[in-house]
Amino acid sequence: MTQQDIRPPVPAPAPAPVALAAVEPGPARRPLISYVLPVYNEQDGIAAFHAGLTAALAGRPDLDVQLVYVNDGSTDASLALLKKLAEDDPRVQVVDFARNFGHQIAITAGLDHAEGDAVIVMDTDLQDPPQVSLELVDAWREGADIVHARRRSRQDSAFKRATAHLYYRVLRACTDVDIPLDTGDFRLLDRKVADELRKYRERSRFVRGIVASMGYRQTEVAFDRDERFAGETKYPLRKMARLAVDGVTSFSTAPLKMITRLGFVVLALSLAGILYALAMKFFRPEITVSGWTMLMCVVLFLGGTQMLSLGVIGAYIGRIYSEAQGRPLYLVREVIGTDGRGGDGER
Secondary structure, eight states: OOOOOOSOOOOOOOOOOOOOOOOOOOOOOOOEEEEEEEESSOTTTHHHHHHHHHHHHHTOTTOEEEEEEEEOSOSSSHHHHHHHHHHHOTTEEEEEESSOOOHHHHHHHHHHHOOSSEEEEOOSSSSSOHHHHHHHHHHHHTTOSEEEEEEEEEOSOHHHHHHHHHHHHHHHHHOSSOOOTTEEEEEEEEHHHHHHHTTOOOSSOOHHHHHHHTOSSEEEEEEEEOOOSSSOOSOOHHHHHHHHHHHHHHHOOHHHHHHHHHHHHHHHHHHHHHHHHHHHHHHOGGGTTOOHHHHHHHHHHHHHHHHHHHHHHHHHHHHHHHHHHOOOSOOEEEEEEOOTTSOOOOO
């Protein structure tokens, strides 16, 4: 009988550690910046603007770019030039409206088609320098959600500078919205801000006021606005006045409150006139017949006040009527070019 070996078994040697190959980190994803560029009868300046913008972007290889040109029913050769840009530059996308819908609606359509991590809205007349748009990008990368381009100086007529200066300050005093002074529509929006802005679908749009009312982290970049490169302004006095009315009625009920105050003033003056007429009747009856002048002044004053009041009320009722119709903000004839990172072509 053999003796049983009761020694514990010798443990097997541990497997040698396997050396893991070092994993090379992939290239960081470059942010996509979408430019929303409304165009209306800019045939003389589109090529120069695009050349200036692409020259500025050439110095930023760290960015991917989408250029969304919105043709707002141009009646000149603007559309043909934009189609040529889309053929030559794969970053260009052209949204062609079925007719002219206005600058603010063109901005809205551009935002609807922009796919970037950030969206820059700017005009194509070279008054907004392309190089400044890259300063907006830098401010965004530092943490801002909305970056306004504030005009430090502008090369416009004295009348336009004075009226714009006065308008923004009056608008700011009439509303609870802190609309940045001396800023137009030249600004950058973070992706989440642009997505939220797309939910605002009112027809009488004042985009700069809507953006200011949204909150988020906002900052400003000051710049000197250049002269218009070619052509004439697409915001004559009539359109500027309409935009001013949209701004006031969109964010303020001050005109309605002014009517109430005016009503009290007129009532006080009317009571004073009645007391004067009674006093003259009892104390100076010999001259009470000659009251035609006072009568006409009172009638004309009250009539003018009533017409003014009806006009203000009508402006608000007109906005209600326009919104109640529920019609689309714009109609697109075609979209030409690729999307932000090289998707489909003409649709």
